[in-house]
Amino acid sequence: MAAAVRVEELLAAAAPGEREAPRSVAVEKELELEFDLGNLLALDPNPPPAAGLRGAGPRREAALRALARDNAQLLVAQLWALPAERAGGAAGPLVASLPEPSCRLPREKPPPKPRPPTRWEQFARLKGIRRRKRTSLVWDEQAKEWRRRWGYRRAGGDPARSWLLEVPAGADPEEDQFAKKRQEKRERVARNEFNRLRNLARAHRASTAIPAPPLHPTGHQSRQELGLAARVARVSTASLGRFQPRLPKEPVELPPRGRCSKKRRFEPVLGDLAAERGRQLELLKAMNSKKPALDITRAVNKQLREEDAEAAAAKGKKQKQRGKRGRRQQQRPARGGRKSGARRQQRPAGGNITGGKRKKA
Amino acid sequence: MRPLTEAETRAVFEKLGRYIGENIQLLVERPDGTYCFRLHRDRVYYVSEKLLKGAASIPRGSLVALGTCFGKFTKTQKFRLNVTALDFLAPYAKGFGVAAKSTQDCRKVDPMAIVVFHQADVGEYVRSEDTLT
Numbered sequence: 001m002a003a004a005v006r007v008e009e010l011l012a013a014a015a016p017g018e019r020e021a022p023r024s025v026a027v028e029k030e031l032e033l034e035f036d037l038g039n040l041l042a043l044d045p046n047p048p049p050a051a052g053l054r055g056a057g058p059r060r061e062a063a064l065r066a067l068a069r070d071n072a073q074l075l076v077a078q079l080w081a082l083p084a085e086r087a088g089g090a091a092g093p094l095v096a097s098l099p100e101p102s103c104r105l106p107r108e109k110p111p112p113k114p115r116p117p118t119r120w121e122q123f124a125r126l127k128g129i130r131r132r133k134r135t136s137l138v139w140d141e142q143a144k145e146w147r148r149r150w151g152y153r154r155a156g157g158d159p160a161r162s163w164l165l166e167v168p169a170g171a172d173p174e175e176d177q178f179a180k181k182r183q184e185k186r187e188r189v190a191r192n193e194f195n196r197l198r199n200l201a202r203a204h205r206a207s208t209a210i211p212a213p214p215l216h217p218t219g220h221q222s223r224q225e226l227g228l229a230a231r232v233a234r235v236s237t238a239s240l241g242r243f244q245p246r247l248p249k250e251p252v253e254l255p256p257r258g259r260c261s262k263k264r265r266f267e268p269v270l271g272d273l274a275a276e277r278g279r280q281l282e283l284l285k286a287m288n289s290k291k292p293a294l295d296i297t298r299a300v301n302k303q304l305r306e307e308d309a310e311a312a313a314a315k316g317k318k319q320k321q322r323g324k325r326g327r328r329q330q331q332r333p334a335r336g337g338r339k340s341g342a343r344r345q346q347r348p349a350g351g352n353i354t355g356g357k358r359k360k361a
Numbered sequence: 362m363r364p365l366t367e368a369e370t371r372a373v374f375e376k377l378g379r380y381i382g383e384n385i386q387l388l389v390e391r392p393d394g395t396y397c398f399r400l401h402r403d404r405v406y407y408v409s410e411k412l413l414k415g416a417a418s419i420p421r422g423s424l425v426a427l428g429t430c431f432g433k434f435t436k437t438q439k440f441r442l443n444v445t446a447l448d449f450l451a452p453y454a455k456g457f458g459v460a461a462k463s464t465q466d467c468r469k470v471d472p473m474a475i476v477v478f479h480q481a482d483v484g485e486y487v488r489s490e491d492t493l494t
Contacts, residue, residue: 252437266363269417273395273410276364280389283370288383 025077027070035078038101042075116206118199362401362416362424372440373398373405376432377450380442384453401426404433405440407449 034043049063084096117125124130137146140155147155165177213225215232230250235241246252267276365373377385388396388407395410401424408416408428416427429449432442486493 266366269362269364269399270414271364273397276397277389277395280370280374281386283367284374284383284385284389287371287374287378 025073027073029070029074033071033074035075036102037078037082038098039103039105040075040079040098041101041103042071042078044071113207115203118202119195362399362421362427365398365400365405369400369405369434369440370398372434372438373431376440376442380450381453387453388449398431399427400434403435405431407431407446 029044029046031045034045035041036043044067048067054060079096082096082098084094086092087095134149136149138149138155139145140147142161143155147153149155150157162181165181167173167175167177171177213221213228215229217229221229234244237244374385377388381388396407397410397413399406399408399413401421404426406426406428407430412428416424429445430443431446431449432440434440
């Protein structure tokens, strides 16, 4: 459009005598131009007229304009040579079909960053669930035609159709089933939206996350990183590490101070002093009384367990040496061993009850 | 300032018990007044009720100390006994000294071997001036 206007301006501005003289269509070039008609591109390998382009001024402008005009003339000539047809009948515009572009243009925008997989995607990958392509049209039995799966006039989605809803067997007869259905739909939509936003937040958090030191063992971890890994491993139990036994030199983790822990509640400063004293005395009594009692039983049980373990280990070794026969032969003599004798000491009451009342049927 | 929690009380009593054995009851329950333990800025104070009532009205930031400081809780929640508790522990003490041999060795050693060094504290020479030769 701009070219047409300019031509007319030029013609109007030019002297009436010169209006009749047409410009030459032929262009002389040393080297042929390279054309990429798919991108409407013409590449001119000819060296530019060096003398004409030096220095600013109207002469330079005129030289540049002449160069551009010549190249544009050649490009347009190429375009006219393309196969064209009239679109929309005989009176329609002439449309040329451009070939495939040969130059690959670079990306305009940066490529999309890979986002972390959503919880469903992780699960699907784990289970090996693949997306099954669904048909876009579904046969609607009542309307006897193919309807789309979702959207405007979908199969089975006609609101007028669900004028009747059955009350299920165990439900309250006064309950409004329609309201219930609407409520459920609202809940589903809300949950879907919530999950979508949560996935978005997770992706955003992952993209802006500080690279954390790896917890699995690499060969190049510092002492601090290993300490962090050990601490994380300790806390990663169902009880959050409260009942984890400590390694010999593992330091005690101090309880979280500051704002991290929940608000702790303490006794009042000037509370019931008598009650406080009572509690402390009870605590003292408990502390003093507990000291000897547990030790003995604990020590004895520990000893018994160790003996059991040793016996089991010895049995296992013998079995391996002798094979299947060993198991059958070993069972009888092993029963009347130290184990039962030692146990009788610890549980005299239990032993007597069964031992005293046993009768031969 | 606040009373000790159960865990803290247990820790304190265990430590005290090592020095005065079962006589902690005499500290907790005294015939001449009600005394109690209070925690202020990780330090454990042994303070009488009268003093406590007075100190309760002082704002937390301004209160420096009250009564007698028995010891403090370290960063890792271990209780360290201070020498300022000496006056209260001395009457019930089971003996003061530094172990010369480790616990294991003490069990195996012959009756005449030296097990405990009695190291004098700063005031001992002055206190026991008459008894020392």
